[in-house]
Amino acid sequence: MSNGQWYPPEWPARIRALASGELTAVTPRRAATVMLLRDEKPGDGGARGDGVPADGTTGTTGATGLAVHMLRRRTSMAFAGGAYAYPGGGVDPRDDDHLVRWAGPSLETWAGRLGVGTLAEAQAVVCAAVRETYEEAGVLLAGPTADTVVSDTTGADWEADREALVARELSFAGFLDRRGLVLRSDLLAAWARWITPAFEPRRYDTWFFVAALPEGQRTRNASTEADRAVWIRPGDAADGYDRGELLMMPPTVATLRALRPYGTAAEALKGADSQELAPVLAEARMEGDELVLSWPGREEFTKHVPTGGGS
Numbered sequence: 001m002s003n004g005q006w007y008p009p010e011w012p013a014r015i016r017a018l019a020s021g022e023l024t025a026v027t028p029r030r031a032a033t034v035m036l037l038r039d040e041k042p043g044d045g046g047a048r049g050d051g052v053p054a055d056g057t058t059g060t061t062g063a064t065g066l067a068v069h070m071l072r073r074r075t076s077m078a079f080a081g082g083a084y085a086y087p088g089g090g091v092d093p094r095d096d097d098h099l100v101r102w103a104g105p106s107l108e109t110w111a112g113r114l115g116v117g118t119l120a121e122a123q124a125v126v127c128a129a130v131r132e133t134y135e136e137a138g139v140l141l142a143g144p145t146a147d148t149v150v151s152d153t154t155g156a157d158w159e160a161d162r163e164a165l166v167a168r169e170l171s172f173a174g175f176l177d178r179r180g181l182v183l184r185s186d187l188l189a190a191w192a193r194w195i196t197p198a199f200e201p202r203r204y205d206t207w208f209f210v211a212a213l214p215e216g217q218r219t220r221n222a223s224t225e226a227d228r229a230v231w232i233r234p235g236d237a238a239d240g241y242d243r244g245e246l247l248m249m250p251p252t253v254a255t256l257r258a259l260r261p262y263g264t265a266a267e268a269l270k271g272a273d274s275q276e277l278a279p280v281l282a283e284a285r286m287e288g289d290e291l292v293l294s295w296p297g298r299e300e301f302t303k304h305v306p307t308g309g310g311s
Helices: 011-020 107-114 119-137 156-166 172-179 234-242 250-259 265-274
Strands: 029-040 065-073 088-090 182-184 188-195 204-212 226-232 283-287 290-294 303-306
Touching (some): 029 119, 065 250, 107 119, 119 182, 188 250, 234 250
Parallel strands (some): 029 204
Antiparallel strands (some): 188 204, 283 290
């Protein structure tokens, strides 16, 4: 392949099956993912030739700029194995719990920005973003008051709560209540929305958010689905994809490219309001003897597949 676009070999057969009526599309599960950002300082780390940090901390050498936290999914994963992505996951049915302690923009404001019909749906998506970031990266966008944020989430008691959240033994509302914390929705900004193609058996309607790493907190790979975690500049990650060295899905590459112009986390958060949140959904069509897979408005991801199969 000329770049690092994740493209499963079974997709052409699935697309044909969907077109012929042999395959029925499943309803996408709502999900959220967070692009954690931080401002790099000289000496924060070094980069390898493949664009991935040698020490897992940064993709720059002696340079300043914006860095994003990414996870590499284990190759054993059925969906996007080996691909680089951001912390995230599906909405927990309890994420719309009316007991969630809340700070920041109102649920009415969030519902309008996310394009959902109810306040409960808005809360569920934002809660999923904050919860999954804590579950997979150990970073918590919450604080004791509406204008504070926790500075340390390490220790056996924090880890016990995190594991209980992962196991769904504890709801996020219960977690916040237990610790006397409020969710800081003002630390998040919605960036994009992508929906998994209709021919995929695992489908997600995913909102992408940006958030700055809170002062005092550190990321770590707490996900059982990832084999490494890195800090890397968006441009370096996109360049690694372009060279075919870093495997990624189209939403990941598109959001990295959109982050590239921003020099700091504050600039990116401010620029989030100008990002389009209309859902991006892949389309498949026949052109002569070729099956064409495309993402509207994202021409770089278009795939032309011979009808005889292959990728």
